[in-house]
Amino acid sequence: MASVSNSSRLNKAVRQQYMSLPQGKKCQVTYIWIDGTGEGLRNKTRTLDKEPESLEDVPEWSFDGSSTYQAEGFNSDMYLMPVSMFRDPFTLNPNKLVLCEVLKYDRLPAETNHRALCKKVMEEVEEHSIWFGMEQEYTLLGTDGHPFSWPLNGYPAPQGPYYCGVGADNAYGRDIVECHYKACLYAGVKIYGTNAEVMPSQWEFQVGPCVGIEMGDHLWVARFLLHRVCEDFGVVATLDPKPMKGNWNGAGCHTNVSTEQMRDDEGLQYIEQAIEKLRKKHDEHIRVYDPHGGQDNMRRLTGHHETSRITDFSAGVANRGASIRIPRPVGQEMKGYFEDRRPAANCDPYTVTMAIARTCLLDSEEESQ
Numbered sequence: 001m002a003s004v005s006n007s008s009r010l011n012k013a014v015r016q017q018y019m020s021l022p023q024g025k026k027c028q029v030t031y032i033w034i035d036g037t038g039e040g041l042r043n044k045t046r047t048l049d050k051e052p053e054s055l056e057d058v059p060e061w062s063f064d065g066s067s068t069y070q071a072e073g074f075n076s077d078m079y080l081m082p083v084s085m086f087r088d089p090f091t092l093n094p095n096k097l098v099l100c101e102v103l104k105y106d107r108l109p110a111e112t113n114h115r116a117l118c119k120k121v122m123e124e125v126e127e128h129s130i131w132f133g134m135e136q137e138y139t140l141l142g143t144d145g146h147p148f149s150w151p152l153n154g155y156p157a158p159q160g161p162y163y164c165g166v167g168a169d170n171a172y173g174r175d176i177v178e179c180h181y182k183a184c185l186y187a188g189v190k191i192y193g194t195n196a197e198v199m200p201s202q203w204e205f206q207v208g209p210c211v212g213i214e215m216g217d218h219l220w221v222a223r224f225l226l227h228r229v230c231e232d233f234g235v236v237a238t239l240d241p242k243p244m245k246g247n248w249n250g251a252g253c254h255t256n257v258s259t260e261q262m263r264d265d266e267g268l269q270y271i272e273q274a275i276e277k278l279r280k281k282h283d284e285h286i287r288v289y290d291p292h293g294g295q296d297n298m299r300r301l302t303g304h305h306e307t308s309r310i311t312d313f314s315a316g317v318a319n320r321g322a323s324i325r326i327p328r329p330v331g332q333e334m335k336g337y338f339e340d341r342r343p344a345a346n347c348d349p350y351t352v353t354m355a356i357a358r359t360c361l362l363d364s365e366e367e368s369q
Helices: 012-019 115-124 174-187 214-233 268-280 282-288 295-300 328-333 349-361 364-368
Strands: 027-034 041-048 061-064 077-087 096-103 131-141 191-196 202-211 236-238 253-258 315-317 324-326 338-340
Touching (some): 077 174, 131 214, 214 236, 253 349, 268 282, 268 338
Parallel strands (some): 027 096
Antiparallel strands (some): 131 236, 191 202, 324 338
């Protein structure tokens, strides 16, 4: 049996007694932000006198950045600026979840606040109506770091029956997946679907289509909900791009991209033009497709396990071993979208979507100068 946290064993019936108490006209608002690692999420909650009707009704707040790898102790206060609001699936209506940007003492974006610049880029390309969809792969672990439901000594059967599998011997942790799905729907996250992945105890959910900056907002909140649901079950969700060494699939965050021109008749030519621009900036994209400048992806993008080699760029129709995949229906209909398979599971969706928008849509001559 996988190791689970003691918190998950607390009496949930007792908890429900308190959760069902009325709260008057007061509203709980949970502020969510990205910490100084660029991967971790933090949150804290405050009471408002009434349910906020919009972001303008949610005040900015502050926190101790010296405890989140974001500031020194002698100058630790940092600002939380609300940017996107969702319903709270854990404490229910009228309570809210609010995603925030982090600003330093001088009101400039913190080092891991990539949203501010991403928003500017998305505003520059707004006329292209760029849509994104991101496929978030993750792996369930026990609190001891061992993959959930794997044998304590040894390995499960080789990959083969697990992808989109069913049955207790193939699908590990479906309860978590289904609870997360419902939590996303309740919150208002644009979750598109979910499935079991190739490695046992590995799953995927998709978010989108989202327009511009909305992609990063919704994926970060979906990640928060995943970690929060896993907390209730006493297990851990890791976004490590290669959680298990050896003959096991890694975890990516495949990014689907479509502009208005690509969606129109004969849009395939614009997809091909975008792919050629991405080819020329392959190394630059690899550097921003994981939080550590490509070091994490180096473990995943090996040319095996449905990946391209990190040093090579390739594209093809229905080719899951390519850097860029054109789905078969897109090739047949001559319009639609393409899939960038290079981003790692732990990527920052703001930096990924920003890099793609810049490369594919902004003046390439100006960018090269």
